[in-house]
Amino acid sequence: MQSAVVGPGRPARPIWAHLAVLVLSVVVPLWCLLGFVGWAALRAERRDNQQQTILVARNLALELDRALGGFGASLRALATSPAITDGDLRRFQEQASQIVPDGSVIVMRDRTGQHLINTLFPFGTPLPVTVAPEVLAADECVFRTQAICVSNLYTGTVDPQPYVLLDAPVILEGQVAFALSVAVRAAHLATLLADHRLPAGWGVSILDRTDRIVARWPDHERFVGSPANAALREATSAAAEGTVRSVNVAGVPVWGAYVRLPGWGWRVAIGVPEAVLDAPIRRSGIFLAAGGLLAVLASLAAAVLQGRRLAQPIRALGRAATEPGSTPGPSSIRELDQVGVSLAEGAERLRLAQEAGRIGIWELVPDTGQAVVSASQVQLYGLPATAAPHGFGWDAWLRHVHPADRARVAAAMRAAIESGSGYEDHFRIRRADTGEERSIRAHGRMVATAGSAGESRFVGVNIDVTEARAAAEALAASAAEFRAIFENSVIGKVLADAATSRIIRANRGFCQIVGQEEVALAEGPTILDLIHPEDRAANAAGLREAMAEGRPYRVETRLLHRDGGLRWVIMSVALLPGVAGQPARCVAAVQDITDRRRAEERQALLAREVDHRAKNALAVVQAALRLTPRGDAATFARSIEGRVNALARAQTLLAEGSWSGTSLRLLIEGELAGFIGPAGSAGQPRVTLDGPLLQIAAEASQPLAMALHELATNATKHGALSVPGGLVSVSWSVDPSAGTFLLDWVETGASPLPGPPARLGFGSRLLQATLHQLGGTILTEWRQDGLACRLRAPLSRLVADWPAGTPARLPAALE
Numbered sequence: 001m002q003s004a005v006v007g008p009g010r011p012a013r014p015i016w017a018h019l020a021v022l023v024l025s026v027v028v029p030l031w032c033l034l035g036f037v038g039w040a041a042l043r044a045e046r047r048d049n050q051q052q053t054i055l056v057a058r059n060l061a062l063e064l065d066r067a068l069g070g071f072g073a074s075l076r077a078l079a080t081s082p083a084i085t086d087g088d089l090r091r092f093q094e095q096a097s098q099i100v101p102d103g104s105v106i107v108m109r110d111r112t113g114q115h116l117i118n119t120l121f122p123f124g125t126p127l128p129v130t131v132a133p134e135v136l137a138a139d140e141c142v143f144r145t146q147a148i149c150v151s152n153l154y155t156g157t158v159d160p161q162p163y164v165l166l167d168a169p170v171i172l173e174g175q176v177a178f179a180l181s182v183a184v185r186a187a188h189l190a191t192l193l194a195d196h197r198l199p200a201g202w203g204v205s206i207l208d209r210t211d212r213i214v215a216r217w218p219d220h221e222r223f224v225g226s227p228a229n230a231a232l233r234e235a236t237s238a239a240a241e242g243t244v245r246s247v248n249v250a251g252v253p254v255w256g257a258y259v260r261l262p263g264w265g266w267r268v269a270i271g272v273p274e275a276v277l278d279a280p281i282r283r284s285g286i287f288l289a290a291g292g293l294l295a296v297l298a299s300l301a302a303a304v305l306q307g308r309r310l311a312q313p314i315r316a317l318g319r320a321a322t323e324p325g326s327t328p329g330p331s332s333i334r335e336l337d338q339v340g341v342s343l344a345e346g347a348e349r350l351r352l353a354q355e356a357g358r359i360g361i362w363e364l365v366p367d368t369g370q371a372v373v374s375a376s377q378v379q380l381y382g383l384p385a386t387a388a389p390h391g392f393g394w395d396a397w398l399r400h401v402h403p404a405d406r407a408r409v410a411a412a413m414r415a416a417i418e419s420g421s422g423y424e425d426h427f428r429i430r431r432a433d434t435g436e437e438r439s440i441r442a443h444g445r446m447v448a449t450a451g452s453a454g455e456s457r458f459v460g461v462n463i464d465v466t467e468a469r470a471a472a473e474a475l476a477a478s479a480a481e482f483r484a485i486f487e488n489s490v491i492g493k494v495l496a497d498a499a500t501s502r503i504i505r506a507n508r509g510f511c512q513i514v515g516q517e518e519v520a521l522a523e524g525p526t527i528l529d530l531i532h533p534e535d536r537a538a539n540a541a542g543l544r545e546a547m548a549e550g551r552p553y554r555v556e557t558r559l560l561h562r563d564g565g566l567r568w569v570i571m572s573v574a575l576l577p578g579v580a581g582q583p584a585r586c587v588a589a590v591q592d593i594t595d596r597r598r599a600e601e602r603q604a605l606l607a608r609e610v611d612h613r614a615k616n617a618l619a620v621v622q623a624a625l626r627l628t629p630r631g632d633a634a635t636f637a638r639s640i641e642g643r644v645n646a647l648a649r650a651q652t653l654l655a656e657g658s659w660s661g662t663s664l665r666l667l668i669e670g671e672l673a674g675f676i677g678p679a680g681s682a683g684q685p686r687v688t689l690d691g692p693l694l695q696i697a698a699e700a701s702q703p704l705a706m707a708l709h710e711l712a713t714n715a716t717k718h719g720a721l722s723v724p725g726g727l728v729s730v731s732w733s734v735d736p737s738a739g740t741f742l743l744d745w746v747e748t749g750a751s752p753l754p755g756p757p758a759r760l761g762f763g764s765r766l767l768q769a770t771l772h773q774l775g776g777t778i779l780t781e782w783r784q785d786g787l788a789c790r791l792r793a794p795l796s797r798l799v800a801d802w803p804a805g806t807p808a809r810l811p812a813a814l815e
Helices: 015-079 082-086 089-099 133-145 186-194 230-236 274-322 334-357 375-380 394-400 403-419 466-488 508-514 518-523 533-549 594-627 633-656 664-675 698-717 762-773
Strands: 104-109 115-118 162-172 175-185 203-207 213-217 241-247 253-260 267-273 359-365 370-373 423-430 437-448 456-464 492-497 503-506 553-560 566-575 585-592 687-690 727-735 740-748 777-783 786-794
Touching (some): 015 089, 015 175, 015 203, 015 241, 015 253, 133 162, 230 241, 334 359, 334 375, 359 375, 437 466, 492 508, 503 518, 533 553, 566 594, 698 786, 762 777
Antiparallel strands (some): 162 175, 241 253, 253 267, 492 503
């Protein structure tokens, strides 16, 4: 069977190799686990052996303590002998000789170190003075503490052998008179150690306070007097007992245990060579390694045999997948039989998918020119079914490519084959059976042939995309049309999230309505955020309900402009058809009706004002008719005509000002124009006007016009305008602190007046009624050269847009 390639430089391996890896992945961890368990058990055994060394050291320390204690007890008993009290040293030496242990010497010395008795020599023999520092140190300890002291290892003065000394005080009359000691040869203590019969390879030493070896077993003579190794000295310097790894004095790596003798300062140390402790671990490790290796080899052999047996039905299954019409026979493996059935079913499903998707599969071997195509490929090109799989090669395929695309398509495929890169192209073909032109999208790539060094195949698919391409073009045209309508519409358009009202896209018309850029709208407020706060809650509820029901939502509302202003709009929101996997969207059409609303509001206001003014004018005419004397019909007609004309002139000025009020100067000029004749002989004006610019409210214009008309009529009949050279001065002012308007009418140059009239005429009554209507008063003064009047009225009733009450300051036009 040919081996496939699973990756760069990684050839596929046979099934027996995979089974071998599987076996190893099971056996090796198990082997390691067993090895770890065995190693842990051996480590525990090793720790037990190490603990055993401490127990042995304790036992030896207890026995040595008993031996030293026995020597001490004998010395204490001997120190109380009556022979010492009697001064009979001969008899005392005899007593000492009887109890001295074998290999030991009993000596009694005074404070100078002079021997008084020595069991090594007959009594009366001249005895030396001790100069050994260790002995003198023990004597000094006895004289100072009156207790038994033990020396470090030293060499005897008379007998040059290694000794240790137990020193006891001889007390006479409450004072230490002498030091009584027993000198024990170190060899005697070595015999004590040998009696314990330690296991082979073990070593034990007795160390004095300076960590010198007092006794050792084995090889006592070799190591007596030698210092203990440094590691042991450091370990025993602080602790009462413990363990240490070191190299003993013989140069052998050992595991050591040590115990301090309480009260003596000596130590017992045991060393066990690590080779002795590790011998069981080594033996067990060798056994585990050998057993595990045999298990692995046996498992690998079984894996190879089983793998070769399984490879046969798998090869048959592979042939069925690559060779049309080949069917694998039943095997002994249920799963492989199921794979064979699934493979056949998958091939049928693939054929159905190719037919439904109009997908053809092709394969080309560039080196040989051999081509293999699927049945769906020849069907795609309108060829008979017999053309599959080998009857539709390179040349036949190129003949069916549209002539306008043929050269380009052939060059693109050759370039892909030469470079080994992926191939993707779109071209047209002509079906062999009908000559119909179809659009084809092609994909392909080079694939290495399994098991053939250097040989590759060019594998790919052809997909008939004629209908899909036409639909895509229609969709693109529709999208372009939508974009053109959306962007260029004079009506504001907004695309938003239906659930959150977040703006996704807005056209120029909407941006102009709210005074913001599209980028800011897409990153900032929602549609509801742009609605006036007073309208927002109702619109939010209505829009949410409409979107939930999928119906359009239409409302006339106010939007906030970036400059702080408001824009009236008609907003129509419709839910767009949903797209699977995407949030629902809606589109809003927003028409700016601000100008229309303002025009409607002005028209409504004007209609109300005209209605109001007409009623007022009729009321004034009615009052004029009622108050005008009716003695002479012609005079009555002229009076009524003049007063109605005054009302008409005021009405004209109000209409020209859109009923928002009129200029006081224009009002006065309009009323006085009909009464002013030619200028005087000196060319002086008949009327002078002086005062600030004031806008008279619409409500006050007609009453004030009537008052001015009456004053002008009176001046023309009886006052300054009735004689040549007469002058009427009209001046006006405002008192902001009092909120009062003042108008002074002063006539000069008139015929002398005898005084005020005996009774009020119609004009005077009309003036008072008019000023009363404005909430004001009139003050008249009949001077010799003419009439002087002062009209006073509240600014809030007379001047347009003047607030009620006392203003803080004048309008800008009056300052």
